[in-house]
Amino acid sequence: MKKSRFQLFFQFQFILIFIFLGLISCNRNTYEIVVYTSVDQVFSEPVLKVFEQKTGIKVKAIFDTEETKSTGVLNRLITEKDNPQCDVFWSGDPMRADVLKQKGITESYNSSASIGINPVFIDKDYHWIGFSSRARILLINTDLVSAEDIPQSILDLTYSKYKGKVAIANPLFGTTSFHIAALFAELGNEKAKQFLSDLKRNKVVIASSNGDVKKKVSTGEVSMGLTDTDDGNEAIKEGAHVKMVFLDQNGFGNLIVPNTVSLIKNSPNQENGKKLIDYLLSVEVEKMLAESCAQMPLHKNVPIPESVPSLDNIVAMKVDYSAVAQQSDSIKEFIKQWLEQ
Amino acid sequence: MKTINSKYVILLPALLFAAVILLPLLSLLVTSVFADGKLTIENFSSIFQTTTLKSIGNSLIIAAWVGFVSVAFGYGFAFLFTKTNLPFKNTLRFLLLLPLLLPPYMITVAWTDVWLFAGFPKTFIYSLPSVVFILTTIYIPLATFIISGSLQNITASIEEAGEMMTSYKTVFLRIILPLIRPALFSSFILIFILSVSEFAVPSYLSVNVFTTEIFTQFAAFYNFSAAIAHALVLTGICLLLIIPEKFYLSQAPFISFGKKSSSYKILLLENKSKWTLICLAYILLFVLLPLSMLVWQSVSDNSISFWSIIEQLLPSLTDSLLLASSGALLITLLGFAFSTLIIKYNIKTADFLLLLVFAVPALVTGIALAKFYNTPSLNLIYGSSLIILIAFTARFLFISEKIIASSMMQIPASFQEAALLMGASPLYVFRKITLPLLFEALFTSFFIILIFCIGELTTVIMVYPPGISLLPVRIFTLMANAPQSAVSAMCLVALLFTLSLIALMMGGHKILINQQWKRNQS
Numbered sequence: 064m065k066k067s068r069f070q071l072f073f074q075f076q077f078i079l080i081f082i083f084l085g086l087i088s089c090n091r092n093t094y095e096i097v098v099y100t101s102v103d104q105v106f107s108e109p110v111l112k113v114f115e116q117k118t119g120i121k122v123k124a125i126f127d128t129e130e131t132k133s134t135g136v137l138n139r140l141i142t143e144k145d146n147p148q149c150d151v152f153w154s155g156d157p158m159r160a161d162v163l164k165q166k167g168i169t170e171s172y173n174s175s176a177s178i179g180i181n182p183v184f185i186d187k188d189y190h191w192i193g194f195s196s197r198a199r200i201l202l203i204n205t206d207l208v209s210a211e212d213i214p215q216s217i218l219d220l221t222y223s224k225y226k227g228k229v230a231i232a233n234p235l236f237g238t239t240s241f242h243i244a245a246l247f248a249e250l251g252n253e254k255a256k257q258f259l260s261d262l263k264r265n266k267v268v269i270a271s272s273n274g275d276v277k278k279k280v281s282t283g284e285v286s287m288g289l290t291d292t293d294d295g296n297e298a299i300k301e302g303a304h305v306k307m308v309f310l311d312q313n314g315f316g317n318l319i320v321p322n323t324v325s326l327i328k329n330s331p332n333q334e335n336g337k338k339l340i341d342y343l344l345s346v347e348v349e350k351m352l353a354e355s356c357a358q359m360p361l362h363k364n365v366p367i368p369e370s371v372p373s374l375d376n377i378v379a380m381k382v383d384y385s386a387v388a389q390q391s392d393s394i395k396e397f398i399k400q401w402l403e404q
Numbered sequence: 405m406k407t408i409n410s411k412y413v414i415l416l417p418a419l420l421f422a423a424v425i426l427l428p429l430l431s432l433l434v435t436s437v438f439a440d441g442k443l444t445i446e447n448f449s450s451i452f453q454t455t456t457l458k459s460i461g462n463s464l465i466i467a468a469w470v471g472f473v474s475v476a477f478g479y480g481f482a483f484l485f486t487k488t489n490l491p492f493k494n495t496l497r498f499l500l501l502l503p504l505l506l507p508p509y510m511i512t513v514a515w516t517d518v519w520l521f522a523g524f525p526k527t528f529i530y531s532l533p534s535v536v537f538i539l540t541t542i543y544i545p546l547a548t549f550i551i552s553g554s555l556q557n558i559t560a561s562i563e564e565a566g567e568m569m570t571s572y573k574t575v576f577l578r579i580i581l582p583l584i585r586p587a588l589f590s591s592f593i594l595i596f597i598l599s600v601s602e603f604a605v606p607s608y609l610s611v612n613v614f615t616t617e618i619f620t621q622f623a624a625f626y627n628f629s630a631a632i633a634h635a636l637v638l639t640g641i642c643l644l645l646i647i648p649e650k651f652y653l654s655q656a657p658f659i660s661f662g663k664k665s666s667s668y669k670i671l672l673l674e675n676k677s678k679w680t681l682i683c684l685a686y687i688l689l690f691v692l693l694p695l696s697m698l699v700w701q702s703v704s705d706n707s708i709s710f711w712s713i714i715e716q717l718l719p720s721l722t723d724s725l726l727l728a729s730s731g732a733l734l735i736t737l738l739g740f741a742f743s744t745l746i747i748k749y750n751i752k753t754a755d756f757l758l759l760l761v762f763a764v765p766a767l768v769t770g771i772a773l774a775k776f777y778n779t780p781s782l783n784l785i786y787g788s789s790l791i792i793l794i795a796f797t798a799r800f801l802f803i804s805e806k807i808i809a810s811s812m813m814q815i816p817a818s819f820q821e822a823a824l825l826m827g828a829s830p831l832y833v834f835r836k837i838t839l840p841l842l843f844e845a846l847f848t849s850f851f852i853i854l855i856f857c858i859g860e861l862t863t864v865i866m867v868y869p870p871g872i873s874l875l876p877v878r879i880f881t882l883m884a885n886a887p888q889s890a891v892s893a894m895c896l897v898a899l900l901f902t903l904s905l906i907a908l909m910m911g912g913h914k915i916l917i918n919q920q921w922k923r924n925q926s
Contacts, residue, residue, distance in 0.1 A: 104878075123870035124871075148786070148870065300887075
């Protein structure tokens with residue numbers, strides 16, 4: 064009997080489902096690696112593809128998103144603690160890596176590829192190692208702010224002439240939370256709280272993300288905003304009339320935010336994980352990230368484009384990254400209340 | 405005897421649903437009321453803080469306004485598109501649908517860019533009314549489609565009988581309105597639930613709502629228990645709305661896309677041009693204006709080519725299509741099983757459970773699935789795409805069941821009883837009577853769920869396995885630091901992809917219906 068199209072349609076769907084189930088039931092291959100990263104996919108994916116080509120090890124990645132405020136993969140790692148799926152965590156900042164260390168999710172791995180990196184960027188127990196760094200910068204809309212009006216210190220942002228003209232991303236999330244925690248460590252609780260209160264009184268604009276800060280400054284919605292060098296670099300590449308300013312060069316310095324890489328405890332494929340960590344810490348990757356998103360290498364003598372600032376020319380804030388990460392936890396409740404004011 | 409057997413066959417998928425989806429949610433509920441092995445309500449106490457209460461208030465205000473305005477406009481459009489001879493109504497209906505097919509986040513970005521370009525004050529742009537406005541433009545098409553389905557079910561003879569006795573105005577107030585009241589009420593509830601759970605739009609516009617509170621607990625404080633406790637309160641609020649529906653409208657059709665009465669009355673408009681222009685003006689101002697901003701952004705940058713965008717999205721287009729179509733089929737089959745349980749066997753608890761799962765915020769469903777399935781013994785599920793199918797089922801089974809159940813309710817029991825009395829086997833009755841009569845509803849369910857699955861982000865982002873690339877996830881991960889032009893182009897590619905699917909499905913629908921019609925004729 065000839066089958067109706069109706070029957071064929073459903074049979075076709077059943078076949079699809081079974082093929083699909085067949086495909087997915089394959090167990091994890093030992094010649095693969097799972098990496099979770101909070102680094103923007105546009106920059107991290109090409110690096111992982113080169114690693115795949117070089118080693119033949121298949122990289123399965125979970126990237127983070129703007130919607131989850133770069134905490135999606137971190138929460139997945141916390142949820143997966145007792146049954147890790149991920150081998151390597153590539154973080155956009157040391158704070159998240161340190162949270163995982165505190166929760167017992169990462170383990171020590173002292174990669175030989177870290178030789179040459181300043182120990183300040185390495186966890187003392189080797190739960191995370193820093194590489195290519197970004198910096199927190201003040202992005203200025205050059206159409207709206209004249210050269211003489213450019214603030215030189217982050218503390219200047221509380222001046223009345225900048226009232227309603229400055230944007231920062233929500234300080235409970237991302238590198239902004241790390242920046243604020245670093246300020247608390249540098250200035251002390253009382254001064255830092257006063258600074259935030261003054262900033263609020265000066266009608267600071269809270270953006271939904273660093274990318275949103277970039278957009279607000281580029282379009283002239285605000286005159287300036289605190290964001291990261293990669294966002295600033297993107298704005299310049301897009302042709303916006305903006306300029307990046309490193310703050311407090313005559314004072315306590317500008318915050319440097321390195322990428323970090325960690326090995327996940329009891330992960331399914333530790334050996335491949337170590338290979339990826341060694342690769343991420345290489346000069347080659349630092350060069351790639353300098354070219355793609357203006358990240359500043361932590362190794363010496365890495366060839367970088369002219370437009371990329373060198374760490375040698377920036378007065379960096381002196382930071383104990385682990386201490387700042389822990390500080391961040393203690394100030395969250397205050398920040399939440401500050402946001403709700 | 406045979407009937408009892410078929411009941412148990414249908415019960416199997418229901419039990420499977422209970423084991424696969426209800427257990428994770430229950431287990432999460434238990435963890436939220438236990439701390440260090442002791443029963444505690446500590447996680448719930450923070451709800452009574454002033455700021456939290458204020459955020460709950462904001463959520464309720466937004467959801468209520470969006471619900472009311474969407475239903476009011478949705479009713480207007482539904483009436484014009486279904487009950488009148490409005491010219492180009494199919495095209496207008498199609499254009500009205502567009503905001504529902506784009507991520508709410510992108511529509512918000514587009515609207516804020518339009519407003520900034522037009523010089524609107526920031527006090528309006530970053531405010532509660534603008535959240536209401538954007539969500540309303542997104543959900544009006546949903547209300548339109550639900551109410552249209554209900555209007556199509558009113559046979560012409562009922563209205564004509566009424567018109568023989570009284571004016572159309574009275575017929576409308578005394579006959580039509582009571583008949584579509586369940587659809588009005590149900591679309592309000594559906595839109596209220598979707599709006600109260602919305603995170604991306606209020607977050608982008610810096611409006612503090614309850615979902616941002618939940619998200620802060622989860623993503624900034626890593627306090628899963630508090631986040632879940634807050635989410636349970638949100639679920640409770642949704643349930644408070646649902647309970648009246650259970651008592652008041654228990655047998656009423658909730659959603660009835662596609663299925664229509666054999667002949668429903670069409671009114672002849674006195675001034676067709678005026679009504680066409682009103683619809684066109686709405687579509688131009690509230691649908692095409694933000695879309696044209698996305699188009700303008702994507703073509704304004706010469707360095708971005710649509711081909712390179714398609715290349716970037718290609719792996720996720722195929723993964724999304726395969727997973728969404730598998731999910732849509734699975735959910736439609738389960739939807740059929742649940743509809744049978746609820747309509748044929750009158751097991752109302754099943755309906756309530758589906759509603760309960762639907763009312764749970766998407767993020768919480770994601771956490772529940774991740775926590776429950778992430779064990780070595782369940783790695784086959786958690787480490788594979790099965791977890792995505794489960795996530796889709798948790799999110800959308802309720803909608804599928806409602807579409808199929810509303811159609812099933814309209815099949816007279818006498819059809820099947822007569823066939824059984826003539827000696828036909830239950831399987832034969834199912835194949836030759838039930839399935840053909842339900843075909844449109846099953847097809848509609850498959851199609852609607854496919855579209856929902858393709859756009860689903862919040863739950864799957866928590867559980868999708870490494871190596872799988874889903875379209876909304878890929879767009880959101882590429883959004884960070886990608887130029888606005890590229891992001892806009894990505895959204896347009898995703899929109900075109902969904903529209904192509906709709907066209908394909910419409911074509912398939914026509915062929916299948918024609919085939920069925922020819923078969924019936926022979």
